[in-house]
Amino acid sequence: MASKPSIPKGTRDFSPTEVAKRQYIIQIIKSNFEKFGFQPIETPSFENSETLMGKYGEEGDRLIFKILNSGDYLSKANSEFLEAKDSTKLTASISEKALRYDLTVPFARYVVQHQSEIEFPFKRYQIQPVWRADRPQKGRFREFFQCDADVVGSKSLWQEVELVQLYDTVFTHLGLNGVTIKINNRKILSGIAEVIGASDKLIDFTVALDKLDKIGEDGVKKEMLEKGIAEEAIQKVQPLFNFTGTISEKIEKLAQLLASSAEGMKGVDELRFICDKVSELELKTAILDLDVTLARGLNYYTGAIFEVAAPKTVAMGSIGGGGRYDDLTGIFGLKNMSGVGISFGLDRIYLVLDELQLFPETVTASSKALFVNYGDNEAFYAMKAIQKLRAANIKVELYPDNVKVGKQFQYADKRNIPFAVLVGDQEMKSNTYALKNLVSGEQTEVDFEGLQNALLS
C-alpha cells in the first residue's frame, strides 16, 4: 500500500497527550463512582443482534454497526432478499452480531442474564466505547466512550439525591466549578400535559417553552397556538411563562399549578424530596436548578430527569444526563426493576476542560529526566542509576543511541522532559551526575541522593 494510510471517518487516533488527558477525566469519574459504592462491570463490544435491534427505534436500528458473519456467509443468506437486493431485510441472515450502541441495553441484558449472582440493589458503573453509524460532525463521533452509573432494584429517592451529589463531586474534582444540574420529573411533564389537556402535544409544548429566552412570551405562545395547543390551555399554565425564583419557590408554583393532577403532584413531591435533601446537605460547586422544559428521552424516563450544563462561559451543549426509568429490564423479561442512572459526556467534558485550561500540568508530563547517551560504558553507568530511580517510581529514560548530544537535547525538548542527566568520565570517576535543568539551563553536580531528590520534587 503506497498511499498514506488513514482511519475511517468519525473515528480518532489519540496521541499520548490526548490519552493522558482522557485518562485523567476517566480516573476522576471512576474513583468517585467507587467512592459512592458503584462497582464496575464490562460487557462485550459486540452483542447478538437480537439483543440490540428494536431497542432504539427505527433510526437506532439503522445506526447500529452490524458485523458480517464469518466464513461462507452467503450460503445462509435469504435467497429472496438477496435476489431483490433488499439490504435491510437481508442483514439478519448474513449478520448475527452488532457493535454496542450504548451501555444501557447491554447493562439490562447483563442484569437479566446474571440476576442470580447479583445482590440488589445493584450499583454498577461502566466506562466503555460505543459505536454509532451516525453522520460525523463536530463533537459527534462514530466511536466514543460512555461513562454510566446506574442503580437497579430500588425506588428510593435517596439514589437521586446521591446522583446529584455525585455530579457535584466529580465536577468539583475536575476543577469545573459552576455547572448547572438541571432537574425535572416525567410526572410533572405528565401533569402539565393533563392540565393543558393535550398529552400528545407535550413535546411541542416543552420545545416551544424552552425558547422563552430567545423569542419571548409572545413568540412562544404564537408557536404553541400554531402547534394546535388551545389558547385556554396556555392560559392555565401562565405561571410557567414567569417561572423564576429559588428552586423551592418554583416547586411551590408547580404545586399550585398541578393541584388537579394526581400524577403531577406525585412528581412535585418527588422533586421536593430530592431538592430539599440536596439543599440541606449542600453542594460543593454545582448549582441545582429546576427546568420544566427538560424532557430528554421522554418515553424512556418515568421519574427524575437530569441534565448537566457547562458553566455559561463556555458554549457547549449538555455534558451529562440521566434519570429514572421504572422498567429497565422488562425488554429482557425481568419485570419491575426500577433503575436510575446518570452519564458523563467524556468528549464534551474534555473540550470544556481544554477550553478553560483546567487540565493540571502534571497530566501530560512525560519522563522527568533523559539520561544522555555518550556510549556503552557511560550508558551502563546511567542504567544503574535509572534502575534505582525507577524503583523509586521516578519516570526516567536513557536516550537509546550514542548520537550527537544536540540531537538528544532536542529530543528532550520536544518531549517536554524537564531535566537531562549527563555522565562522562569525570562523573563516573567521582560517582556523580551532572544534572541540567532544561528550562533554566542551570547545571549542577550531584551524587545519587541529590539526583533522586531533585527528580522527586
Next chain:
Amino acid sequence: MASKPSIPKGTRDFSPTEVAKRQYIIQIIKSNFEKFGFQPIETPSFENSETLMGKYGEEGDRLIFKILNSGDYLSKANSEFLEAKDSTKLTASISEKALRYDLTVPFARYVVQHQSEIEFPFKRYQIQPVWRADRPQKGRFREFFQCDADVVGSKSLWQEVELVQLYDTVFTHLGLNGVTIKINNRKILSGIAEVIGASDKLIDFTVALDKLDKIGEDGVKKEMLEKGIAEEAIQKVQPLFNFTGTISEKIEKLAQLLASSAEGMKGVDELRFICDKVSELELKTAILDLDVTLARGLNYYTGAIFEVAAPKTVAMGSIGGGGRYDDLTGIFGLKNMSGVGISFGLDRIYLVLDELQLFPETVTASSKALFVNYGDNEAFYAMKAIQKLRAANIKVELYPDNVKVGKQFQYADKRNIPFAVLVGDQEMKSNTYALKNLVSGEQTEVDFEGLQNALLS
C-alpha cells in the same frame, strides 16, 4: 424477547470482581510502562479494511471481523460475486471496515500517518481490545485485550536490555516471582539454518529440537531425518543436543557452532551484549534463559525474540512475548524503521495470579461500610456522615430503602462489606454512630472522628 438473553460465543461479561482484578493487572503494567518512558496511544476499534487485510496471512484475513457497510450496502455490491454467491470475493464490496486484529498493525499505521508529529525514537504503549473470529476454546476468546510496549526508530540494543528489565519489574510488582524470560535471536536461527545447510527446514528443525525433553535425543534426531534434514547436518549441530550450562556458557557454545556464519555470529554478539548487561544490572525475580528453539513469528522478527513462561508450578503457555522487527512500517510506505517490542498476555496472567492466589485482598474490596437505613430522618443523619467520609476518600454507602434490618445485613454480607453503621434516635441525640464489625460481630459506639479512623484503617 422472552428467551433468556445471552452473549456471542467467545465473548465475556466481566463481573465487578473480575473487572477489579483485571484493572489491578493493567494498572501495574501501565505504571511500569510509564516509568520506563513509554507513552500511551489509542487507535480506533475498527480500521479501513485495506489497512488490515493482507497483513496477517490468509488465515488472518479469514479471522478478521468485517463490519457491514451501513445503509443500502447491496446497491454497491459486486453483481458478479453476488450471483455466484462468492462470499470471500463479495466481502470487499459490502464491507469497508474491520475490527482491529492486533495492536501492531494499527501502531505501524499510526506511526506512518502521524510521522511528522512524532519524536523518534518513539516509545509507545497501547492497552486495548482486539477481535479474532477464531474458534473459541479454553483461554482463547474472540475479544481480548493486548498490552503492548514498542520502541520504533532506534536499533540500540539497550532497548532489548530495558524490555527484559520491564518484564522483570512488572512480574515482580505482580508478586509473580520466578518467571523465565526466554531469549533467542533470529540471526542465530539463520546461522543454524546456514550450518545445517537447509534454511527451508529451519522450522522443522526447531520444532523437533524443542521436543528434546519429551522424546529424547534419539527421538528428535529421528524426527529430523524424517523431515529430510541430512544426517551430516544434524552432526554439525550436535552441541545443541546437550545445550546446558549458564547463559554465558550457552552463548560461547553457540559462538563456536556458528563461527562459519557471519549472520549467526552477529546474532551471538547481540545476544551477548543483551545478556551481559542484563546480568550485570541484575534482575529482581525473573530468570533470563537462552532458548535456541524459540522461533515465534519467524518471518516477522529480525533480531531478538522473547517469550515469558510462567513459573513451572503452573501449567500455562507463554504469558508474554515479543522481539525486534527491522521493518515495522514498510507495509505503509515508511522504510527503515526498526522496532522492538513486548506484549503481556492479560488473560493468562490473570489465570496464573488466580491459581497462585496472588491477587491482594484489597483488590476486590467493595465499600468499607454500609449505613443501615431506618427511615428518612436517620438516613439524612447518615448522609451527613457519608458525605464527609467520601470527601476523605472512604468508600461508604447508604442502603437506599428502609427495609428489614436483616435484609440490609444480608446485603452487606453478600457484598463483602466489612462494617455496618447503625444510627437510631439515641445515636442522633448523642451525635454518635454504632459501628458494627461484620466479621467479628463486635459493636462499638463512636463519634464521627472515631468512625472515620475506624474506616480509614
